[in-house]
Amino acid sequence: MEKIVASIITIGDELLIGQVIDTNSAFISQELNKAGVWVKRRVAVGDSKEEIVRALNEESRDTNIIIMTGGLGPTADDITKPVLAEYFGGKLVVNEDVRKHVVYLFEEVFRRPLIERNLKQAEVPDVCTVLPNARGTAPGMWFEKEGKVFVSLPGVPHEMKGLIINEVLPRLQQTFTMPFISHRTMLTAGVGESFVAEMIKDWEERLPAHLKLAYLPNYGMVRLRITGWSTNSDQLEKELNTEFDKLKILVREWLVTDEDQSLPLALSNLLRSKNKTMSTAESCTGGYIAHLITAYPGASNIYKGSIISYDNEVKIKELKVSPATLQKAGAVSEEVVKEMAAGALAKLNTDYTLAVSGIMGPDGGSPEKPVGTVWVAAGDRNKLITQKFQFRFDRDRNIEMTATQALNLLRKFVVENA
The missing domain is CATH 3.90.950.20 (CinA-like)
Structure with missing residues (x-):
């Protein structure tokens, strides 16, 4: 089975100048991986129409899924919605369900005055499927084009996480037939990655094509992660366990834990x-x-x-x-x-x-x-x-x-x- 691959595009000048650290991509990558989606690239762009369009064009060439976060707020620098409306050949319209949700939040939850700028959150491209945001005012948006799925989500981490779990992943699983992806991770300490690689090179060379070893070094430690993908989950788990046991024997002198732990x-x-x-x-x-x-x-x-x-x-x-x-x-x-x-x-x-x-x-x-x-x-x-x-x-x-x-x-x- 061909792997389902995704790209993540984070939008916002604050990400490029280091004012805000991008934690959204890590969460999205982890959740996609659990669902059987392989994340191929993570891209950050500024609040620029040209850069957003360029990223959409480039990432859609060889990925099945493009997930964007950021730029959905009510202020002038949040340009993602109008850019997406133009990109997919639509126009911005008021979604009545979103409008009611925004009114409810301000009147019943936030208990703050509601101004016209807040109501602009209810404007969405008429060519998207609206993803309800139970945790905030900016809805998620789902687009499909030439067999590819594009999803736009708010940049606020709490809101993004809710949409990923409750809306995006269930829809992706209905849209694509996902392979099964699984990992095995161990931690070694006291020896560098080059030494470890030399010790296990014969074993690594014999790994099947659908199993891949990654070296993750950090401050005197090296995490070793075997990742596999297959349509047969039982067979994959058996293969991973077998190879993982072999690896543990090879690095037993430096093995700290055979779990993904610090x-x-x-x-x-x-x-x-x-x-x-x-x-x-x-x-x-x-x-x-x-x-x-x-x-x-x-x-x-x-x-x-x-x-x-x-x-x-x-x-x-x-x-x-x-x-x-x-x-x-x-x-x-x-x-x-x-x-x-x-x-x-x-x-x-x-x-x-x-x-x-x-x-x-x-x-x-x-x-x-x-x-x-x-x-x-x-x-x-x-x-x-x-x-x-x-x-x-x-x-x-x-x-x-x-x-x-x-x-x-x-x-x-x-x-x-x-």
Whole structure:
């Protein structure tokens, strides 16, 4: 079966100048993929008739579905509706159902005065199918031309999501016969994508044509995702499981999780499965590791807290680091992170902890301890392990790399010593 492919066009000058971050495309891509639609391209254009028309022409050449977001508001810079009316050979007319909905929202829900500009939201091209927007005033619009489907949606994420789920996907599934698309994702850490690719190249070369491997590297980690498509869902699932198991064996030394999870979530789930708790003692990361752990619901089940000992005085008073150790070895040292970890275990009464101290930059380094030098300690009351890292990036990335390596060091300790 031929794949059904789509393009996503986001409209708005604010996207091009970086004033607004485009989160709509990611959501639309995910939902289309679940429904069996392969997203081929994502394009951003400004509030320009010429650019919108050019994008429509280019994207409709080799895709079945074109989904647009943005430019449907009541102000002068929102030009999408008149452009689409002209493009599809129609004219703007007032849709009575939309008009009633707008009146209802302003009079009963918003309880604000309704002006003529608001009522312009009820104007739609007479050549489209109106998609009711239960969450806002701007309706979605569905066009068909030469066997292709064009959908225009409001740019407000909450409204767009409602229309995608309740209106667009059901109509697409009625219009097209979708293949079945499925994924398997795992996370590795501690080795780069080039090394992983070299290790698994023979297996990758033998993959069937309808299975594709993607490498998704990020800060010391590599996600490996196998994607497959077929008309036979049972057969596809069996093939994916078989190949995924083979891949897990090949990368087992660096495997963090065989699910599509982040490293902090994988560590949290590991601790939760063992009914264990953790704490952190952070110096150079300033609480960033705590933030990563607590970003997920249920973190309180496994995480008790952190002592952010950015200054040596806090290390001494709160973590009981010896002034003599600081004087002799320096704050960025194996000796200090071990004492920080021991202090956190005692102070916060957790099963496991990790401690970090380093020089993030751009200054503060020395010939003996250049910028990017980091010491990490992880362990429990019976045993602590340490590791030194030497990062070479800017401050933000050094902090992120430190957090990643620290979390992975603790994960490995839990796996090997539980």
